[in-house]
Each structure stands twice: as C-alpha cells, then as structure tokens.
Amino acid sequence: MRIMAIDYGDAHTGIAVSDPTGLLAGYTDTITAYRPEIVAERIAALAAEHGAEELVLGHPLNMDGTRGPRAEKAETMAALLREATGLPVVLWDERRTTVDAHQILFSAGKNAKKRKKVVDAVAASLILEGYLTYKKSHPAE
Numbered sequence: 001m002r003i004m005a006i007d008y009g010d011a012h013t014g015i016a017v018s019d020p021t022g023l024l025a026g027y028t029d030t031i032t033a034y035r036p037e038i039v040a041e042r043i044a045a046l047a048a049e050h051g052a053e054e055l056v057l058g059h060p061l062n063m064d065g066t067r068g069p070r071a072e073k074a075e076t077m078a079a080l081l082r083e084a085t086g087l088p089v090v091l092w093d094e095r096r097t098t099v100d101a102h103q104i105l106f107s108a109g110k111n112a113k114k115r116k117k118v119v120d121a122v123a124a125s126l127i128l129e130g131y132l133t134y135k136k137s138h139p140a141e
Helices: 036-050 067-083 097-107 112-137
Strands: 002-007 012-019 027-033 053-059 089-093
Touching: 002 036, 002 112, 012 036, 012 112, 027 036, 027 112, 036 053, 036 067, 053 097, 053 112, 067 089, 089 112, 097 112
Parallel strands: 002 053, 053 089
Antiparallel strands: 002 012, 012 027
16 A cells, blocks of 8 residues: 655645555655645545555654644645645654754755755655554554
8 A cells, every 4th residue: 555645834745655565655746735625636646647556644742732813824724735636645743853864964965045945855855754663553542
C-alpha cells in the first residue's frame, strides 16, 4: 500500500510517497502554493498519480502536546484533503520534524539557500518514516 506523507506549510508543502510495499520512503516533492484549496488539488493529483491509498498529514502540536494555530490549520487541511481525494487522512504528530530536517541537511553540507528548497520534502520524509515505523510495529491497527 502506497502512503503519502504531507508536511503542510503556508507557502511550501513537502510531499513524500512510500514505495508500493509501504515500507520505504521513495518519491519526494515540494508544492509551492499559498491557497489551501490549490494545495489540496495538487496533493490530490499527486496521490492519484502515485496510487496513494492513505495520506499522513503532519500535525504540528505544541511541545506540551496542546493544539495551537498551526495544528488547527493542519486539521482544516485534513478535511480539505479527505474531500479532494476521498482517501483516509491520518494526523501525525510532527513536532520537531522541520528542525530535524534542517539539521540533516546542514550535516550533509547544504547551505541555507539549498536547504530552503528541499527542507519541506525532507520533513515530509521524516513524517513518512515515523508513520511507517509505527505501522510496522502495530500491524493490526
């Protein structure tokens, strides 16, 4: 089963799609758009193109686990995605994924300009990796 992970942002949205087995992260991309409806349309097109059967949307909770404005935006996007794709959308706790993505890219020698271009796709890959690991250890859920 192909799973698509989404790191939703105001201007850039990272996308990562698993391989057909649903075990490894494969394809990555970044959508640049400001309007949530446009982002949802582009995600729906990518989901159809890659045969995604489930969407995992980063849910940016506060460090103490509470919901803030960013989490509410993600919840609104989840509803748009369910409507646009007809696919199940799982909200996945993504605290620190963008920070971790920046650190990974910095360690790989990417300067700030190069990091900015790919950080959202790397963050989506981290969301996907976390979710796939969870699914492996909880196969009945």
